[in-house]
Amino acid sequence: MIKWLIPALTASVVLGGCASVPRGSIPVVDSSSSVYGQQQAGAGDYGTSTAQPPQSQPQDSGVVVMVPGAGGSSAPIQTFPAPGSPIGGGVVGSEPFSTAPVISEPAGGGSSSVPPPSMPSGIPSSGGLAADEQLDGPVLALLTTAQQQQGSGDLNGAASSLERAQRIAPREPQVLYRLAEVRLAQGDAAQAEQFARRGLSYASGRPALQASLWNLIAQARERQGDSAGAAQARERAKVSL
């Protein structure tokens, strides 16, 4: 009589155990860890530097995009005088090299009915303001966001916000400068140098910004072990100012 009790008891105990599984919120999708493992593997994507604090920010550069109140009192705010011409104010010399009538090329769109912003980057130009003073609207907002993200250690987020700004204003050297800064903080000195160089190509007539870009190049070269190149860049920074 007792023998058959054993399996029955066991069954009921097991059943009871099953029944006592706590109900609760059920995860909709349990992402397996494999994807995260992939992230570790693909660390070339700065994935590994995410957690690092923004190391050795270029404190000495003094270049700070004008973000009102973003950096608190500690952030040196500096503006860069811009030349009278719009950003990257080079003139494309494409007058036909022939006796054909010279076609002038206004920077803005063609037909008269269009109210074109004179700058192709999508930044509205407003009268005779210098380029830096025009750093408002979307670009300023995104640079502010990026600064906050960088401040909280989210370098990937900062870089992503800066690339968003760069898509909106691809020829704004201050965006490229900040992108270079964040790349440097992420440990990618080679890309930092490249972005600073790209920034230089749009910083014509803005000596203070040029000097800061050269200083950033100097830092990036030092990180890459190129002290001679770094010294050269520092010289260029002095000449620019």
Add this chain to the structure above:
Amino acid sequence: MRPWLGWAIKLGLVGLVVLAGFAVYLDAVVQEKFSGKRWTVPAKVYARPLELFVGQKLTKSDFLQELDALGYRRESAADGPGAVSVAGNNLELHTRGFQFYESREPSQRVRVRFSGDYVAGLSQANGSSLAVARLEPMLIGGLYPAHQEDRLLIKLEQVPPYLVETLVAIEDREFFNHFGVSPKSIARAVWVNATAGQVVQGGSTLTQQLVKNFYLTNERSLIRKATEAMMAVLLELHYDKQDILEAYLNEVFLGQDGQRAVHGFGLASQYFFSQPLSELKLEQVALLVGMVKGPTYYNPRRNPERALERRNLVLDVLVEQGVITLEQAVAAKQKPLGVTQRGSMADSSFPAFLDLVKRQLREDYREEDLTEEGLRIFTSFDPILQLKAESALADSLKRLAGRKGVELVEAGMVVTNPETGEVQVLIGSRQPRYAGFNRALDAVRPIGSLIKPAIYLAALERPSQYTLTSLLEDQPFSIKGQDGQVWSPQNYDRKAHGTVYLYQGLANSYNLSSAKLGLELGVPNVLKTLERLGVTRKWPAYPSMLLGAGALTPMEVADMYQTMANGGFNTPLRGIRSVLTAEGEPLKRYPYQIQQRFDAGAIYLLQNAMQRTMREGTGRSVYSRLPSSLALAGKTGTSNDSRDSWFAGFSQDLLAVVWLGRDDNGPTPLTGATGALQVWTDFMVKADPLPLDMPLPDNVVQAWVNATSGQGSDPSCPNAVQMPYIRGSEPVPGQACGIQAPVDSVMDWVRGWLD
């Protein structure tokens, strides 16, 4: 008596134990699947989000097109997410909000004002300022596993009003009262079936339906039915009604889209209405719930009349059950079915671009991660530009259709933003909606004269030897190649053009002068330049390479020209921006990367020559359709016997490469100028790009030269034009011209080669 009873009790108990064991097993099955990962979800691929800011180049009609594709409802007041009201050039919309890689875009009411082709005003609806806002990105496809089940998971709090009430009223009225099975429903079903003599009604509860779909096969047997009932009871034992309901809403099958099975109300809402589930109105809810009974039979796209009838029946039941009033039902019945033309998120819409995305992802992720983890892939795909490119291709081919053989011509096209290195458009076939051979990525074809900018760039990098006004001899010649064969290139028009300026050799695509220049520089040096431009294929250093015997894909050509368009900075072209997990956590970024490969001065001069190609050379037909104020640079390419018709060119913000040719490599009636350039021009007319405007590099000076002699001149002189030179390579400035301008030297007259 006693032994018999003892045995009976023992046997009964053994049976009970067996049953208990089976229950334990079922219980484990139920819990294992329900508490773990319930579904595998394919990765979702999104287009770029449309950014809104003052000064943005965007027409109102393009904007409305995007809103339509996103399923925004045109209403008199934008009073809920996904609604837009239009009053002339003023729009007010309520965005839906979205989790992006770097931040969450809030759902907000936004006012947008258009002026011409630009966004002239942007603010929040309450008038406060708004610097920048993003729409949610369009879903353009997914990465499906072999069984191709697709769903968009939703939470119970995301369902619209009436969904739960309608579902319960139609499928399981006792749902909130029963314990998994409903004896009342079963009794009714038995009665109905018995009187009808066949199975016409099921007594299944929602829980049983869920169990059936979730754990069991489709077989119809009593054992399976019993198992289903047991499991339903067990499920109800462990989980509450809300959990079960949520699982049901995500599991239920609601339609078939080609190979893809549409599961759950979340995806069905997007698939049929292009709207998030939470925004659905009563009549839409009634339609979807009505479809549960037979998703194929009641498919509103295939069988709209049946679907409408079913929807209205559901509405009647709702009145009968007291869920809605008669007036509500009458109003809802007035509404059309409201399904979109075709699944706007069907994965067949933009196959060429999705192909690019998949290839990139497969380099970085395992197949299971892509098909099961619900990853969110953010790309740079621009649906507005894509549609413009598709219609440019179709229009051009229609116009060219008079030429014999054009019907056999296939196409590939790539559009990128040279300032960001992002791929925005990809066309892999002249029928861009059909997946198949992706010519943009896989058609490796001789590039013809598209190679020439590399020759001229190699020359312009040596300012002490070459300037844009250096003289080249465009004369026939023959050389013996390394393989012993004699190579005698010819011009396309079979004529020699005598002495020409260096830039003219490129602008007019003269083979003789270009090949000669390339030989002067050395074929290996030209190939080296090509490599620095981004071409990774290794070609033998034969002289015929100088005229484009080497073959590339349109995508590779885009990378090569990207370097010229972006001031000499090479960038690996990207289609993906970032990847988020199913929960919206950042997973991976594909950052913008650049590398300076050329001096900006040499690129500036090259761009100048390529602009002259468009003004006065082989590309000049563009200005019959585009304003002369629009500076563009580009190059035609035609391979032997017109087997390949190429054009690659760029503005400030758009770079486009077009290839036309036959898959069997047969001759076409098209040159680069008469074929691909026509598609390119058509695209640029529609896309309305920004004029090319490279800043003047520090080492470049503009000098005045005499157009006929190429000698230094002065702005006061007749025939004086400005030309860019690398500082130090410009001609000595000429004297100012007074009233008695010195007559040009006789020698210059005699040469007269310009004509």
